[in-house]
Amino acid sequence: MARSGQPRVLLVEDEPAQRTVLAYNLEAEGFAVTQADNGEDAMVLVEEEDPDIIILDWMMPKVSGIEVCRRLKMRPETRGIPIIMLSARAEEVDRIRGLETGADDYVIKPYSVLELMARARAQLRRVRPSTAGVVLEHEDIRLDPESHRVYRGDKVLKLGPTEFKLLVTLMERPGRVFSREQLLDLVWGRDIYVDTRTVDVHVGRLRKSLMQYGGSDPVRTVRGAGYALG
Amino acid sequence: MARSGQPRVLLVEDEPAQRTVLAYNLEAEGFAVTQADNGEDAMVLVEEEDPDIIILDWMMPKVSGIEVCRRLKMRPETRGIPIIMLSARAEEVDRIRGLETGADDYVIKPYSVLELMARARAQLRRVRPSTAGVVLEHEDIRLDPESHRVYRGDKVLKLGPTEFKLLVTLMERPGRVFSREQLLDLVWGRDIYVDTRTVDVHVGRLRKSLMQYGGSDPVRTVRGAGYALG
DNA sequence: CAGGGCTGTTACACTTCTGTCGCATAGGCT
DNA sequence: AGCCTATGCGACAGAAGTGTAACAGCCCTG
Numbered sequence: 001m002a003r004s005g006q007p008r009v010l011l012v013e014d015e016p017a018q019r020t021v022l023a024y025n026l027e028a029e030g031f032a033v034t035q036a037d038n039g040e041d042a043m044v045l046v047e048e049e050d051p052d053i054i055i056l057d058w059m060m061p062k063v064s065g066i067e068v069c070r071r072l073k074m075r076p077e078t079r080g081i082p083i084i085m086l087s088a089r090a091e092e093v094d095r096i097r098g099l100e101t102g103a104d105d106y107v108i109k110p111y112s113v114l115e116l117m118a119r120a121r122a123q124l125r126r127v128r129p130s131t132a133g134v135v136l137e138h139e140d141i142r143l144d145p146e147s148h149r150v151y152r153g154d155k156v157l158k159l160g161p162t163e164f165k166l167l168v169t170l171m172e173r174p175g176r177v178f179s180r181e182q183l184l185d186l187v188w189g190r191d192i193y194v195d196t197r198t199v200d201v202h203v204g205r206l207r208k209s210l211m212q213y214g215g216s217d218p219v220r221t222v223r224g225a226g227y228a229l230g
Numbered sequence: 231m232a233r234s235g236q237p238r239v240l241l242v243e244d245e246p247a248q249r250t251v252l253a254y255n256l257e258a259e260g261f262a263v264t265q266a267d268n269g270e271d272a273m274v275l276v277e278e279e280d281p282d283i284i285i286l287d288w289m290m291p292k293v294s295g296i297e298v299c300r301r302l303k304m305r306p307e308t309r310g311i312p313i314i315m316l317s318a319r320a321e322e323v324d325r326i327r328g329l330e331t332g333a334d335d336y337v338i339k340p341y342s343v344l345e346l347m348a349r350a351r352a353q354l355r356r357v358r359p360s361t362a363g364v365v366l367e368h369e370d371i372r373l374d375p376e377s378h379r380v381y382r383g384d385k386v387l388k389l390g391p392t393e394f395k396l397l398v399t400l401m402e403r404p405g406r407v408f409s410r411e412q413l414l415d416l417v418w419g420r421d422i423y424v425d426t427r428t429v430d431v432h433v434g435r436l437r438k439s440l441m442q443y444g445g446s447d448p449v450r451t452v453r454g455a456g457y458a459l460g
Numbered sequence: 461c462a463g464g465g466c467t468g469t470t471a472c473a474c475t476t477c478t479g480t481c482g483c484a485t486a487g488g489c490t
Numbered sequence: 491a492g493c494c495t496a497t498g499c500g501a502c503a504g505a506a507g508t509g510t511a512a513c514a515g516c517c518c519t520g
Contacts, residue, residue: 021332160466175377181351193348197508198468204509205466222378223476223507224391390477391507427497428479434498435477453487453496 006032007124010051012042014060039063058087069103082123136171155213163206170229179226203227237354238262240281242272244290269293288317303332312353366401385443393436400459409456433457
């Protein structure tokens, strides 16, 4: 099912203050947030809200996070929902157990809110395009996120990993201008510190790749602002 | 309110040397910096300057950074301003997080200035993403902030960055007369030292660009007052 | 461990934009 | 009309933004 609009997140955390801060940040990030403070409610809300992603505290009264996770990953209809586990303990044992229960990612408290946001987005990105099965198209460029292939006309293009992510980002909103900072954010990840000029270089490489069999340059440079497709 | 120009940062740090270094770097990075060396002044300056982001030292005389943060996050009108907390040691970050002051990010001293800049920019981006998907229109001129494109009739116009920002400003309130000083403020940014006559020149350039395919002059000169659209 | 592909940075050339000046012209006032 | 000030506009040097090649480091794979 291809859904648009705000991605829905189910936030399960028993500590009210932490939950509030996280909810605030998630909402600022563009998520529609549903909150639960225990595992039982969480199980119900998964049904009702059908979230795109779940952020789950490990330690909770009644039904623990790990138990919620295990149950959800057992049921076929909820298995596909990415789960990020929050844990207070850093021991490797926990990490392994968390992943064994099927959590898709794992963040240790105290975490950087930014990091958590980045991971949530990454999970979402991972699940969304493929479940949607959408092929992105713009003019004569076709991009299949599932097979990781890019076509121009009837030719298959060869792109590097960064070029690919860059193109995905641009193609998700053709025409929109992305600043170098936004692109760093979306393509490289928000907690990576890379010179903004690097974006230029990769855009250059992407251009070259897109035109490897000829054709016009589909990437528009907006001086003083950034880059856009078309 | 859609603001353009330099992002404003309120830097609150009681140690003069550190404050100076940071202010210097922030300014070099394009921020308009307001400084405070204690929490009380900070609270006042938040009102007066309405900053886009606050960088806040944790340890300070009188009102501590934590307290400032807590107060600001409590009030709806200031809650949206991102706050980056500076803390002296890693363990303290835990405590700050434990206190749930609601800071948006934390940076541990000694920090890399580069990192702090990156985080500040990231926060700014998070809050001020883009002027919503609205297309500004006035008579036969259409301006799409997202794609950074300007049309007159069915022709795409080519504008320079300053001309574009100038036009955005004028189109946000068609008919309103903006003084040269206001335009400098809105388009160039707060404390940029530029001759007011420069506005004339850019208005001239904007006029030329808007009429590059013919058409009437949509910009009205109000002698002794400024410029307006229509 | 050598080779290849990819990445991030840097340097340089090139283009476009910017701010200021000087002078022409228009508008308003007495 | 005559005067004075505000505005328009072309020119220009310097600044800023951008494209690209070159390079060194990294992580693979064979």
